[in-house]
Amino acid sequence: MKVNSVELEKRCRDPKEFPRFRLPEIAFAGRSNVGKSSLINTLLTRKRLVAVSSTPGKTRAIDFFRVNDTFRFVDLPGYGYAKVPKTVQDAWKKLIDAYLVDRETLVSVVWILDIRRELSELDRMLYDWLCSYSIPYIAVCTKADKVSLGERAKRKEALRKALDQDADLVLFSAKTGLGKDVLWKRMRAAISHGEGRKS
Numbered sequence: 426m427k428v429n430s431v432e433l434e435k436r437c438r439d440p441k442e443f444p445r446f447r448l449p450e451i452a453f454a455g456r457s458n459v460g461k462s463s464l465i466n467t468l469l470t471r472k473r474l475v476a477v478s479s480t481p482g483k484t485r486a487i488d489f490f491r492v493n494d495t496f497r498f499v500d501l502p503g504y505g506y507a508k509v510p511k512t513v514q515d516a517w518k519k520l521i522d523a524y525l526v527d528r529e530t531l532v533s534v535v536w537i538l539d540i541r542r543e544l545s546e547l548d549r550m551l552y553d554w555l556c557s558y559s560i561p562y563i564a565v566c567t568k569a570d571k572v573s574l575g576e577r578a579k580r581k582e583a584l585r586k587a588l589d590q591d592a593d594l595v596l597f598s599a600k601t602g603l604g605k606d607v608l609w610k611r612m613r614a615a616i617s618h619g620e621g622r623k624s
């Protein structure tokens with residue numbers, strides 16, 4: 426996919442602010458510090474469009490990026506950073522739930538998992554939302570460069586099993602670019618198949 430233009434269209438802290446103009450949307454979700462910003466920057470071939478942080482848990486709003494003026498990337502705030510107070514966690518849940526529950530233009534969620542880690546309680550919660558709202562998703566194991574080739578296959582299989590179904594996970598690395606083309610292919614298919622959920 427050739428990315429000709431990307432702009433931060435809106436940063437929203439309240440569902441009332443979500444963009445009205447309808448464009449297919451791919452949302453990105455994952456626990457705090459999983460590598461979500463790095464993955465988005467890699468896909469868009471932008472070095473620092475989305476700030477990559479060494480201090481996790483920074484993003485507290487939903488960012489809407491307009492790509493090639495034809496679809497949007499939606500950066501959902503990372504979840505599960507232990508030092509975030511409960512009130513902030515609750516606000517996070519409300520905002521994400523509001524987005525997922527009735528965003529008609531959402532065509533797929535790219536759900537980012539760290540290849541080295543087990544599913545957390547909040548990962549499970551997101552998974553339950555995706556299933557109960559029937560939202561198509563693409564599960565991605567990122568930071569694949571941090572484990573050996575043999576270990577990659579094993580971890581991919583373990584996570585697939587933990588998801589309890591035939592999920593075809595994408596191995597990804599923001600460092601080497603592994604999985605970038607595969608992920609674009611899956612996202613392109615999602616964009617062209619669904620013009621949004623009919624609800």
Ligand SMILES: Nc1nc2c(ncn2[C@@H]2O[C@H](COP(=O)(O)OP(=O)(O)OP(=O)(O)O)[C@@H](O)[C@H]2O)c(=O)[nH]1
Nearest residue numbers: 457458459460461462463477478481482503568599
């Ligand atoms: N080796 C390696 N490091 C990565 C990869 N992706 C991200 N990182 C590193 O992991 C750290 C967190 O990356 P971010 O992209 O900021 O993660 P995030 O999920 O956006 O984090 P928050 O927005 O703070 O929740 C940074 O130090 C990145 O350089 C990857 O594929 N490989």
Ligand SMILES: [Mg+2]
Nearest residue numbers: 461462476484
């Ligand atoms: Mg980030």
